Amino acid sequence: MVTAQDILVGASDYPTESIAEMTAQSRDIGIGYTNLGASLMALGYPYDSEQGRAWAASITALLTGTAAIRSTELAQSLGPAPLFAADAAGWIGVYRMHLGAATHIGSVDVQPELNDRVVQVWSEALERVQLVGSRNAELSVAAPTGTISFMMDADTTGIEPDLGLVKFKKLVGGGTLQIVNQTVPRALRRLGYTSEQVAEIVAYIAEQQSALGAPHLRPEHLAVFACAMGDNVISYGGHLRMMAAIQPFFSGAMSKTVNVPAETTVDEVEQLLIDAWQMGIKCVALYRDNCKVGQPLSTGKQTIDLPAELVAAKPVREKLPRSRSSRTFEFRVADCKGFVTVGEYEDGRPGELFIRVSKQGSTLAGIMDAFAISVSHGLQYGVPLKAFIHAFVGMRFEPAGITDDPEVRLANSLIDYLFRRLALDYLTYPERLDLGVLGTDERLQQTLPGVEEHAVGSSPGLDLASSATEADRNFVETTSAEPSVSDSPLGQAMDAPLCMQCGIQMTRAGSCYVCSACGSTSGCS
Structure with a gap:
């Protein structure tokens, strides 16, 4: 794999000339792995545990160390990277740091033979780079791998833990795909559960989408099945500690998402970034749950606990009393004649509407009857009459034209007339003024803006002509400054x-x- 990637360095095309030149000088490659989270689960190690971090660090160190040895072999055959000669001491110093970090993995004895092999590999790599140099500056990187990992029969992506034991992926063409973790049975068998117990636990997880409360599952094993999201969740500190454990053995940075709950505050995010910096992590990406309208992967529907009064709240219909007063008026718009009856509550508010136009059974009569029922239900469920008037006044369709109502002389439609009439009968003057619905007398009584009373004074005797001229000039200047x-x-x-x-x-x-x-x-x- 290292040889193939080294060949690709020279065979690939690059977006800019400067990138092509720099890549030819350093000959960076990027070998990596995926399915770390599922591998730890299969071994029975919690993702956020000393054993899990030690095993992950050993695997990563072995991967990069083996690639380093192969890179020195290529350097011996093809020559080191051009950049090696410019900074051989720094290059060798990086290998020495890798070896120093490898000697500290064994503080947690996970697999003694694995730890010994890691130290052996990096010791050999350091010796060889001092003799022949290295063909590649960067060797390994934690790539995201994305959901393509599932096509490779992996339950997790890159160095990530499992997002959830049961996940739902949104498809581009619509719909969702349910993804179930296939590593759980293997992990349960390694932890010592019988076949019957494994079957019951797996069935419970498939139904409940969580390991919490699963039958036969011992509390000390619950952390093995902790995920990035859900009710059995890995803390953000667990994500950072895993990254800090394997960062010394990756040449490049790591594509790793630190999942935080939706209620995470700005101060907590700040502290998370500071912690990552202090741990020596090269880069970190945060993802706050539900921060996007549509996220590609989710662990199921979220249940939100609401206060009791909000849960119990629902629309209440205020019905009119069986015996109530009403107001009926006749109208004519163009050549269409009709009648409107408005039923009222005891306080005088309108609560129902009956509209009769044209002949019974006609399309217009049916539509107006259905419209009246709809408005009546809205009034009884608390929709203000002013909202209806604001929505329907000004609607224009036939029949329209002159009316026989002295207060509303012209209507754009039947609906326009009806709600202008209702506004005049049931709304106050300020409300109608706000809506622009006024009666004939109210329109005539409005004062014309911009016109003011001007008194022209006169002086007796010789001052009469000059005073008149002065007054005329003042009048012209005053009125011209006012808007027309x-x-x-x-x-x-x-x-x-x-x-x-x-x-x-x-x-x-x-x-x-x-x-x-x-x-x-x-x-x-």
Whole structure:
């Protein structure tokens, strides 16, 4: 594998010329492994344990040390990397540091023969690099491997622990794929469980998606099945300690995600980064659960405990009393005649609506009846009448035109007329002013903005002409500085009627309205 990767250094294409030149000088390669988390589980070692870290460090040191020996063999045959001659002392010093770290792995006696082999390999690598040099500057790296590891029959990716004993992967084309850890039975058998006990525990995990509470599973073995997410979770410190244990034996950095719960604070993230720096970890990536709308892997649905009052809260329908007062009015919009009945609560609020238009059985009558039922349910479930009026006033469709209502002379549609009428009957003046729905008298009583009373004084005798001229000049300057009627926001208000001739919204002119398109007036001028 080392030989193949060294060949690829010269056969590959690179994005820029500078990268190609630097790669040719250092001849970096990147050998690595995957499925570390599942391997530890199969051996019966918890991911966050001294035994697990010692075994992982030994495997990593053996991998990089063996690659280092092969790199020196290539250097003996093909020559060392061009960069080796420029910094041979530093290069050899790195090998010496690898050997020094390897001698400290044996503090936890996991597999004595493995630890002895690690020291032996790195001793040989150091001797050879001093004699012939090395063909490759960097030898190993912890690649992410991603979900492609599952295609290689691996239960975990890279140096990661298992995300969850049962996982759900979102597919690009839609849907999800359930991924079940296949290492659990092997781990249980190694821990001494019988075939019947293994079958019951595996069935429980498949159903509950967790090892917590599994039958026959002893508490001291629960840590073996701890995962990055879920209810039996590895702490962020456990992730960092594993990274610190194997970092001395990787030439490059490690692709490793430190999973933290959704409620992790900014201060905790800061402390995590400081801890990683103090442990000598080259790089660290954090992932806070549910920080993305759609994450590719999840361990199942999350149950959120809500306060009792929120759980019990649900929409309450306030029905009208069996005997209630109502208000009925007749209307006509264009050539469509109808009747509206509004049922009221005891305090006068509207609670139901009945609309009768056209002939019984017609499409329009059915639609309006269904619409009235919908509005009635909304009113009884607490939707404010003002919200309905804001939504429906101004809707434009046929039939539309002149009405027989002196307060609403022109309507854009039946719905527009009905809710303008309801606004006039049930909303206060400030509410209607906010919505732009005013009656005829209220529109006439509004003062025209920008027009002020101007008193022109006069002086007796010879000062009469000069005083008049002064007053005229002041009047012109004052009125020219004020906005005109058409420039004012109320110059063409929302409640201004539509022209009966052309249908364009009219503009206020004094106490009347005039159409700017065809010149028609409302009858005052």
